[in-house]
Amino acid sequence: MNDVARLAGVSIKTVSRVVNDEAGVHPATAERVLAAIDQLGFRRNLSARNLRRGSSTGTIGLVLEDVANPFYSGVTRAVEEISRLRGRQVITGSSDEEPARERELALEFCSRRVDGLLIVPAGVQHGYLLPEMRAGTPVVFLDRPAGDVAADTVLVDNVGGAAEAVRHLAAHGHRRIAFLGDRPRIFTAAERLRGYREGCLRAGLEPRDDLVVMGPHDERSVAGVLRRLEGLATAVVTGNNRITVHVLRALAGSSRPRPALVGFDDFELADLLSPPVTVLAHDASALGKAGADLLYARLDGDVAPPRRVVLPVRLVARGSGEVRA
Missing domain, CATH: 3.40.50.2300 (Response regulator)
Incomplete structure (x- = not known):
């Protein structure tokens, strides 16, 4: 912001007012600030801004086994669609079925102050999430249950x-x-x-x-x-x-x-x-939707005991399984 202020010939406070859409800035001055922002490629840090205000960071974290797997692509898409309607962005990462990588991603997302976490667990030890959960970050587990914490879970049959x-x-x-x-x-x-x-x-x-x-x-x-x-x-x-x-x-x-x-x-x-x-x-999008619905219910203030949702599976007969012995 210092660079923007110098280039526009205004104070840092004026830059802050323009960035945060506050009143009291002359239109011509605001145009100079916006031009300086474009020239310098400045991007405001929404997470830091929201933390200072004590509000949402506008993001949730999604930890999957592998985003390249078409099944998890369907899960991701469903979570993104619901999050878009709720005014939030989704940060996604692949654990590659490694518990250490799952932990690394989850804690990295927490360090970025995501509003909540959706996790397809790679391991069975999730006590590392307890401090975040106690601090108010809701966590929902997808496709597999957590190993050692009580949390909302969505599974298939x-x-x-x-x-x-x-x-x-x-x-x-x-x-x-x-x-x-x-x-x-x-x-x-x-x-x-x-x-x-x-x-x-x-x-x-x-x-x-x-x-x-x-x-x-x-x-x-x-x-x-x-x-x-x-x-x-x-x-x-x-x-x-x-x-x-x-x-x-x-x-x-x-x-x-x-x-x-x-x-x-x-x-x-x-x-x-x-x-x-x-x-x-089984519907990958239904899995993602059910998980996102649980997460946003928690963000809206739901304090009920952890829920366990099991989604149905159906056999689709197409020919390969109908060959007579």
């Missing part, structure tokens, strides 16, 4: 969805159904594995450890898993959209018999493949 996938495949005659999941320490992966096992028991199938593969997956590792499962499994349930895509890539051009396939999470163009991919669909 992971167990019910995976069980429905097994039921659907068993109804088409499959008795040897494999499950390919993510790291078992991840809440959604563990819950979907639990649902798979429950689905097997409900269908009269004994869960077999040799048909379950958990852990990090890429196209090469998935191709190896499918080769190993050949002759063992006639159907596969995949634990997330990325694993489903790796399976499809591994099967492309292969002469091996194609197993029946049901994937958890829908994904773009799934309905245009041959055969179209049967999925367990």
Whole structure:
């Protein structure tokens, strides 16, 4: 502001009045100040301004696993749309499934005095947020619960969805159904594995450890898993959209018999493949909206006990999961 004041030939107080749209500045003087601001590329610090006034900083923080994942893109878009209507901006970061990175991002956002936080947790220890929560910063956890703090949480029906996938495949005659999941320490992966096992028991199938593969997956590792499962499994349930895509890539051009396939999470163009991919669909935008609604309710003064919202999952039959054994 000193540079702007010198260039415009006015006092710092006059610059402050122009920047904050206060009365009492002659129009010609205001024009000189605005011209100086444009020339110098000056941008006012809204966060600092609002902190001095003891009001909102106009921002919320959103910590995701990976903003490049189409599912989380849908979550982000929903949060942005609701925040825009509430006059706030969204600051977003990817944890890359690393608890240390999640903590770093969350605390960085807090240091910028965001009004609230939405977090897809990568870890299970969130005590580091307690000082911020006690100071009045609301926190809502998405897709997975917090490990050791009580807070609003929005989940999807992971167990019910995976069980429905097994039921659907068993109804088409499959008795040897494999499950390919993510790291078992991840809440959604563990819950979907639990649902798979429950689905097997409900269908009269004994869960077999040799048909379950958990852990990090890429196209090469998935191709190896499918080769190993050949002759063992006639159907596969995949634990997330990325694993489903790796399976499809591994099967492309292969002469091996194609197993029946049901994937958890829908994904773009799934309905245009041959055969179209049967999925367990849940609305990413609904997850983002539900989380944002909870957060803004807290910002509006809601002091009710923490809520736990579970969103439904539905099986969309398209062809890949309807192959008879």
